[in-house]
Amino acid sequence: MTHDRWTxxxxxxxxxxxxxxxxxxxxxxxxxxxxxxxxxxARCDERSVWWTELADMIRPGLxxxxxxxxxxxxxxxxxxxxxxxxxxxxLIAPSPASVEPSTRAASVGDGDMAIHYLLSR
Amino acid sequence: xxxxxxxxxxxxxxxxxAQRGSDEAFAALVRLHxxxxxxxxxxxxxxxxxxxxxxxxxFLHAHRALDRFRxxxxxxxxxxxxxxNAALDxxxxxxxxxxxxxxxxxxxxxxxxxxxxxxxxxxxxALTRLTDRQRAVIVMHDVEGFTHGEIGRTxxxxxxxxxxxxxxxxxxxxxxxxxxRSTS
Numbered sequence: 001m002t003h004d005r006w007t008x009x010x011x012x013x014x015x016x017x018x019x020x021x022x023x024x025x026x027x028x029x030x031x032x033x034x035x036x037x038x039x040x041x042a043r044c045d046e047r048s049v050w051w052t053e054l055a056d057m058i059r060p061g062l063x064x065x066x067x068x069x070x071x072x073x074x075x076x077x078x079x080x081x082x083x084x085x086x087x088x089x090x091l092i093a094p095s096p097a098s099v100e101p102s103t104r105a106a107s108v109g110d111g112d113m114a115i116h117y118l119l120s121r
Numbered sequence: 122x123x124x125x126x127x128x129x130x131x132x133x134x135x136x137x138x139a140q141r142g143s144d145e146a147f148a149a150l151v152r153l154h155x156x157x158x159x160x161x162x163x164x165x166x167x168x169x170x171x172x173x174x175x176x177x178x179x180f181l182h183a184h185r186a187l188d189r190f191r192x193x194x195x196x197x198x199x200x201x202x203x204x205x206n207a208a209l210d211x212x213x214x215x216x217x218x219x220x221x222x223x224x225x226x227x228x229x230x231x232x233x234x235x236x237x238x239x240x241x242x243x244x245x246x247a248l249t250r251l252t253d254r255q256r257a258v259i260v261m262h263d264v265e266g267f268t269h270g271e272i273g274r275t276x277x278x279x280x281x282x283x284x285x286x287x288x289x290x291x292x293x294x295x296x297x298x299x300x301x302r303s304t305s
Contacts, residue, residue, distance in 0.1 A: 013263075013291065013294060013295070013298075014263040014264075016240065016241070016244050017244070017259070017260060017263050017264050018263070018264050019241070020241055020244055020245060020248075021163055021164070021260055021264045023156065023159055023160060023163065030155060030156065033155055033159075033173065033176070034148070034151050034152055034155060036173075036177065037151050037155065037176065037177050037180045038144075038147075038148055038151060040177050040180075040181060041147070041180060041181050041184050042144075044181050045184070048185075
């Protein structure tokens, strides 16, 4: 006679599930699993302590680096400001070579002007 | 899963010692709960190896969260919830990794399905067709003997949902395995 395995009730299904999901019975297995769990927890905690210490060191390091960057930026900005000021001063300062001949041009002759120009160079 | 009052008191003492940093106390908690923890994770994941990994991960989470546990609460319920979450996380990660689709239908072998190896394979395949939660509920109930209430607390679902998941899981397995017939 042929019958449907699963319509006879759920007991066969439950039995099959129990076989499939049976946990290891040996005591040695559980001892080994316990050791594995404790070892894993200890290792992860060690790593976590290491990271915490590193994070503690990183924080002041980052603050110092940020302060250095700020100081360097300020120094650079200041030096750029000084350079610009010097360049401006150079630009507006009277140039003796170009001004003198033009101011004297009216009072001296062409020959004298040429000599003055040559001497001024 | 009822814990006698005396052992509950001693467990409470162990938990408090573990919270104060005693490694021996934590080891005792692992010894006390690892079988049940394995049963919870095994119900959710698809393999024995994954269940071991989830138990390991679950105990790590529990160790890190131990100071947040209130000793007046049942430790087992708290721990098994963590285990269930660790197992569900593992299942999610595996799904992302193994992006391969499951076959649309379960292969129908021509050999005698009553052969135990084959029957096991078919049942295993059928179980993969259930939702993670349905599979967890039916295994926790039928294999491990959890009550609907315990299943609900562990998986973070209402008791009624656990009950209806069990009903749907059984119906789905019956449907998926209906072609397996044995002669008697």
